[in-house]
Amino acid sequence: MLDLLKSSAKNLYLKHEKNIQxxxxxxxxxVSIGEIADMVCxxxxxxxSLESDEIILGQTCIRNNLILTxxxxxxxxxxxxxxxxxxxxxxxxxxxxxSLGRTAQVWFEPSKLVVDSHVTIVRATDKKNALxxxxxxxxxxxxxxSLHTGSTGQTELPRDRVKAIRVVLPDAGTLDEFNAxxxxxxxxxxANQEENKRLIEIRDTLLPKLMSGEIDVSKVDLxxxxxxx
Numbered sequence: 001m002l003d004l005l006k007s008s009a010k011n012l013y014l015k016h017e018k019n020i021q022x023x024x025x026x027x028x029x030x031v032s033i034g035e036i037a038d039m040v041c042x043x044x045x046x047x048x049s050l051e052s053d054e055i056i057l058g059q060t061c062i063r064n065n066l067i068l069t070x071x072x073x074x075x076x077x078x079x080x081x082x083x084x085x086x087x088x089x090x091x092x093x094x095x096x097x098x099s100l101g102r103t104a105q106v107w108f109e110p111s112k113l114v115v116d117s118h119v120t121i122v123r124a125t126d127k128k129n130a131l132x133x134x135x136x137x138x139x140x141x142x143x144x145x146s147l148h149t150g151s152t153g154q155t156e157l158p159r160d161r162v163k164a165i166r167v168v169l170p171d172a173g174t175l176d177e178f179n180a181x182x183x184x185x186x187x188x189x190x191a192n193q194e195e196n197k198r199l200i201e202i203r204d205t206l207l208p209k210l211m212s213g214e215i216d217v218s219k220v221d222l223x224x225x226x227x228x229x
Contacts, residue, residue: 001185001192002065002138008181009135016168027171034163036133039123041159042094043115044083049076054112059093059119062104065138066189067091070197075114083121085110088130090122090137092144094157101145101157105134107186120162128175131182136167 016024024030034040046056056075061068085091085106093102095118106113115121122137124130137144144165148155170178206215 001189005135005182005185006138008178009132010139012170012174012178013136013168029169030166031169032163033122033165033167036125036129037122038125039121040163041121042117043119043121044117046116047076048073050074052076057115059099062091062093062102065104067104067106083114085113086123088124088127090134091115092120092122092162094118094120097152097155100148100155101141103137103141107190120157120159122162128179132175132178
C-alpha cells in the first residue's frame with residue numbers, strides 16, 4: 001500500500017521535476033511549502049511524566065515513513081498547544097546525521113499527541129494537498145537531508161529551509177483522483193499497524209506463560225487446529 005501511494009504521487013510530479021523549464025499543465029503550479037502550509041515549526045521541549053495521558057514522539061518514532069507511537073513517552077503538558085498533532089500533519093526529523101530527513105505522516109485521528117523539538121511539523125492549509133505533499137516528502141528524504149546546516153554530529157534542518165522547498169502542485173481535479181487512491185491506502189496501512197500491535201501484545205502475554213509451563217501445549221491437537229483454519 002505504501003509503495004502504491006508513493007508511485008501514484010511520483011507519476012504526477014516526476015517528469016516535471018526532471019524538466020523544470022517545461023510548461024506545466026493547466027491549473028498546475030510550482031509552490032513553496034511555506035505557501036501551502038499553515039504551520040511549519042518544531043515540536044516542544046519534553047517534560048516526561050508517568051502520570052500523564054499525553055504522548056510525545058521523538059525521532060525514533062519516525063521510521064520507514066511510518067509513525068511508531070509505541071516508541072513515544074508520556075509527557076506532562078504545560079498548557080494546551082496548537083502543536084498537538086492533527087490528522088495529515090507531515091513530520092520531518094530535523095536533527096543529527098542518520099535521523100535528519102526521515103519523514104512520516106499522521107494518518108489517524110491523534111489524541112493528545114505531540115512531537116519533541118527535534119521534529120518539524122508541516123501542516124497543510126488545504127487537506128486536499130496533504131497526502132500528496134506527504135507522498136512527495138517520502139521520496140525526497142535525501143534532498144530534505146541535504147538542506148541541513150552545521151557539521152557532522154551537529155546538523156540541523158532550519159524551518160526556513162523547509163518552508164522554501166518547492167513542489168509541483170497538480171490541479172484540483174488531479175488531486176481529487178490521487179486522493180481517491182491515497183485515502184483508502186492509508187486507512188489500510190493504519191489498520192495493518194493496529195493489527196500488528198495486537199498480535200505483538202498477544203505474543204508478549206502468551207510467551208512468558210508458555211516458557212514457564214503455565215500453558216501446557218503438549219495436549220494441543222495441531223492437526224485439528226490446522227483443519228479449523
